[in-house]
Amino acid sequence: MALFRVSSGFDPVGGLLTLQRELERVFDKPFGFDPGPSGRGVFPPVNVFADKDGYAIKVEIPGVAPENVEIQTEGRTLSISGKREVPPPTEGSFHRRERGTGQFSRSFQLPADVDTARAEASYKHGILTVRVPKKEEAKPRQIAVKAA
């Protein structure tokens, strides 16, 4: 991005206006001022949450039927893959096409304290939630003090 342009004549005001425009373009991002964490441009976006019983991995896949999603665990790796299709109804043309289509695949390394044999997946309103509980011995436990 060129902040200064060399012009043939000496035009100090012209240069200032160009700088102003360039700065406005940088700070006035159409996406709003919330860059967010990494993972930009990867489909589908994933959030991982933890509570005391285990982990929940939430994936936003609107429009994908649950039977078109494949979830596999292999050791500590969890893989979610599938295909999102947007078939147009009859002959016609698209005015706007913002939703992506195609195959997707994501895999994650889960922490060592999870019990993948008891993992469960549910799909509601376009959000797939994979719950992976922690192993029993890894859960926090209260130890009562016995009065002697």
Added chain:
Amino acid sequence: MINQQLDVPEKQETRDEMTRAGRTYVPQVDIYETKEGLWLWADMPGVDEESLNVHLDNGVLTIEGQVDVKEYENVTPLYTEYNVGNYVRRFTLSNDIDSDRIVARMQHGVLALEIPKAERAKPRRISVTQ
């Protein structure tokens, strides 16, 4: 075999001033036109039929959906790639649509709107008389 990697831009925060608490984003839409009418699909994951609001006022179609954030109350986020919030988007429609016959369906987090054209706006073939 190469798996095609899809590119999804981050959710855009809406530019409207919202009186509702929480963040509101602009859902991605596909608009498709046939001879019979327009189809509109909007990606609104997390929205169910009860929290969906579609209305047409003076030629402006507004689609609004709320998500339920109660399930996020007692959990700790470890790694986040997307934001969670409500959705709103507005479109200006021409007068050539039959507003009484607009049908909205919600499935798997996708809103499908069927907007039929008014009879007078459908393409008509005019034959030449001898």
